[in-house]
Amino acid sequence: xxxxxxVEEVKFYIMNHKYEKAEELIKKALEExxxxxxLLYNLAVLYELMHQDPxxxxxxxxxxxxxxxxxxxxxxxxxxxxxxxx
Amino acid sequence: xxxxxxxxxxxxxSLADILIENGHEVLVVDKDEKLVQEFENKxxxxxxxxxxxxxxxxxxxxxxxxxxxxxxxDDVEASVLVCISLMDIGARYxxxxxxxxxxxxxxxxxxxxxxVQPERDSAKAVAxxxxxxxxxxxxxxxxDHSIIEIKSPKSFWGKTLMELDLRRKYNVLVIxxxxxxxxxxxxxxxxxFKEHLIxxxxxxxxxxxxxxxxxxxxxxxxxxxxxxx
Numbered sequence: 001x002x003x004x005x006x007v008e009e010v011k012f013y014i015m016n017h018k019y020e021k022a023e024e025l026i027k028k029a030l031e032e033x034x035x036x037x038x039l040l041y042n043l044a045v046l047y048e049l050m051h052q053d054p055x056x057x058x059x060x061x062x063x064x065x066x067x068x069x070x071x072x073x074x075x076x077x078x079x080x081x082x083x084x085x086x
Numbered sequence: 087x088x089x090x091x092x093x094x095x096x097x098x099x100s101l102a103d104i105l106i107e108n109g110h111e112v113l114v115v116d117k118d119e120k121l122v123q124e125f126e127n128k129x130x131x132x133x134x135x136x137x138x139x140x141x142x143x144x145x146x147x148x149x150x151x152x153x154x155x156x157x158x159x160d161d162v163e164a165s166v167l168v169c170i171s172l173m174d175i176g177a178r179y180x181x182x183x184x185x186x187x188x189x190x191x192x193x194x195x196x197x198x199x200x201x202v203q204p205e206r207d208s209a210k211a212v213a214x215x216x217x218x219x220x221x222x223x224x225x226x227x228x229x230d231h232s233i234i235e236i237k238s239p240k241s242f243w244g245k246t247l248m249e250l251d252l253r254r255k256y257n258v259l260v261i262x263x264x265x266x267x268x269x270x271x272x273x274x275x276x277x278x279f280k281e282h283l284i285x286x287x288x289x290x291x292x293x294x295x296x297x298x299x300x301x302x303x304x305x306x307x308x309x310x311x312x313x314x315x
Contacts, residue, residue: 011274017295045276049268049296050295075278078278
């Protein structure tokens with residue numbers, strides 16, 4: 001399955017509050033594409049949705065490290081601000 | 087609000103800072119000129135002086151302030167003296183920091199409205215965190231009860247509060263549900279989340295995956311609640 005299709009499926013599960021299923025799907029996809037920015041970003045937000053903030057923060061930092069100028073870097077910086085403020 | 091903070095030790099300094107950050111008018115007093123200088127541009131008034139001097143306290147107009155915080159911890163005598171003077175002048179609401187239990191007892195005896203022991207309070211919070219790692223947060227209600235925040239266990243997901251019947255089974259009351267909802271940008275990509283509180287939840291409210299429950303419980307019941315799976 002292409003990453004875009006996986007992300008679409010993940011979004012479907014997230015919208016329906018099926019977070020466990022979404023996590024399973026992303027983790028499986030990450031086995032094949034361990035550093036994919038979109039998958040990592042979706043996983044980080046998912047951990048926030050699951051109230052697992054330390055895990056989310058760790059992934060956001062990892063994204064920023066791998067993709068300092070990536071497509072998601074502004075979103076990531078915004079998300080990280082939340083942890084710095086809390 | 088208008089608040090005076092007397093004593094700019096670690097506690098007083100942070101308190102004044104937080105109040106100013108949140109847009110309140112703060113008057114600060116301390117003997118240490120350097121500490122006071124830190125507030126010169128942001129406090130309504132930053133005064134260098136000895137707060138045991140009653141005329142200085144009068145000049146603050148404590149009777150017109152919403153609260154006066156006596157954050158002198160290390161000198162019990164000075165703290166008590168300042169508190170008594172403030173009461174004599176007619177301060178509306180006095181909060182005083184106590185260094186230890188004995189100091190706290192004296193402050194309560196003389197009628198201080200609220201006595202705080204920051205070191206003890208934060209130690210209590212850390213101890214709670216160690217003893218009850220599953221609790222996100224805890225607020226004490228009186229001596230025997232607490233409001234706790236706890237993650238909903240898997241066995242609750244998809245069930246309504248009525249179905250779970252926690253009040254009868256565990257003698258606890260779910261007073262709110264904290265839920266995080268995904269947010270998407272204009273192109274439909276996931277962006278982040280927003281958190282909202284369902285309070286009070288209706289009996290027909292369904293618990294969704296990873297909801298956090300805010301529960302009123304007796305303290306002796308907390309261990310039982312933590313065993314929910």
